[in-house]
Amino acid sequence: MSLYTAIATSDGRDKRAVSSDGRLDVKLGMQKELGGDGIGTNPEQLFAAGYAACFASAMQLVAKRQNVDAADASVTAEVSLDANDEGGFTLGVTLRVELPDHLSGDAGRALLEATHRVCPYSNATRGNIPVELVVE
CATH class of the missing domain: 3.30.300.20 (K homology (KH) domain)
Known part of the structure; x- marks a missing residue:
């Protein structure tokens, strides 16, 4: 029996991640160490x-x-x-x-x-x- 299920959708490591309830909506960013600009979380x-x-x-x-x-x-x-x-x-x-x-x-x-x-x-x-x- 599940006590809770979190649901989130993302379209890539350097795009966005959004939870189904909208409470989480973050800009994602590729780390500088991996060749990205480092803007946004990862x-x-x-x-x-x-x-x-x-x-x-x-x-x-x-x-x-x-x-x-x-x-x-x-x-x-x-x-x-x-x-x-x-x-x-x-x-x-x-x-x-x-x-x-x-x-x-x-x-x-x-x-x-x-x-x-x-x-x-x-x-x-x-x-x-x-x-x-x-x-x-």
Whole structure:
């Protein structure tokens, strides 16, 4: 049973992306590193923003279940676009998580690992692309 389905349409990496409800309407732009003008956002930035937001929300859910206060935590997602050996491309992700001081060490690492098992982005990428969890 689906809890929610997001729908978006795009006509290319350097054009536009629009959600079916119109709430998302962004100009896309090819990165300068890929030969574009760098104007507009790109799919990797959108994926990074989505993953960071999703992981942060999942962490709040897990923290609540564990009776832990993680209200001041934040997540930065770094999404790399890499060439593969077959002439195509792959993604890689580093999630940098800033935790409150009381969640340093093993408690913080345990929270991140539990969150990584709950987050839908983590579950979707597991086994497909490398995801590194970094506590900062």
